[in-house]
Amino acid sequence: MLHLKEYLPGLKQGMALDVGTRFGEFAFTLVEAMPEGSRIIGMDCEPETVAQAREKSAGKGVEFMVGDAAHMDFEDGVFELVAISNTLHHIEDYGAVLDEMLRVLRPGGYFMVNEMFSDNQNEAQQTHFEQHTLEAKLDMLSGGFQRPTWKKNEIVDILKRLPLTDVRMVELLEESKMDGKLAEKNAKLVAAVEKKAAGTPDFQTLLDEARHIQARCEKTGIQRCTQLVYIGKKA
Incomplete structure (x- = not known):
């Protein structure tokens, strides 16, 4: 896990916001990075997810709230830090969210x-990329929204239009315990396809894809794709 304090010189006590926080995994990293006495807020659009996060994470220093990241109920310039982690590809109009964060x-x-990005990954990481791509297809069938994983340069192209200074880019590898969770999900891929895609025209294709990914995982193992951490200061 990235030790964020190293990349946030001069960070002041204040409020930090984690957009699309889910259960607060990245928000807890912000707790460690922010100066003592700061207020960390994790925001998600799903009320059920926020309720579960509050229940599971009581006492860990994060406040959870339901909110629309494209239309936040905050005044201009109130946060010391804003972040979004592995959520951008789930947002159809990500430009509106980035502008609102700014x-x-x-x-x-x-x-x-x-x-996370898709290119220049090792064999085990490529297995994760293929698994994530299948999960994106299933998510879309279930009424959600999820793009396939971008390449690194595609992420940079999206972000470089933002008026930020002192930009730093760091590549991050998650702790190995995360890979165990990916392996657990991999073992359930066929069941996930049977649940979410049964009766659809692409069912057999998706089923074959799930079996291929499981066979690949047996051969290569699975490791979380490398992630790009893009940090800048608001001009």
């Missing part, structure tokens, strides 16, 4: 995006 960030505050 609006609520104070001038000189830190803007952070953490997003």
Whole structure:
């Protein structure tokens, strides 16, 4: 896990926001990075997810709230740090969300995006990429929204239009315990296809894809794709 303090010189006590927080995994990293006395908020659009996060994470220093990241109920410039982690590809109009994150960030505050990418991965990571791609297809069938994983340069192209200074890019590898969770999900891929895609025209194709990925995992193992951490300061 990235030790964020190293990349956030001069970070002041204040409020930090994690957009699309789910159960607060990245928000807890912000707790460690922010100066003592700061307030860390994890925001997600799903009320059920927020309720579960509050229940599971009580006492860990994060406040959870339901909110629309494209239309936040915060005044301009109130946050010392805003972040979004492995959520950008789930957002159809990600430009509106990035602009809104910039609006609520104070001038000189830190803007952070953490997003896994698909290129230049080892064999085990390529297995994760293929698994994630299948999960994106199943998510779309279930009414959700999820793009296939971007390449590194595609993420940079999305972000470089933002008016940020002192930009730093760091590649991040998750702790190995995360790979065990990916392996557990891999073992359930066929069941996931049978649940979410049964009766659809692509059912057999998706089923074959799931079996191929499981066979690949047996051969290569599975490791989380490398992530790009993109950090800059609001001009």
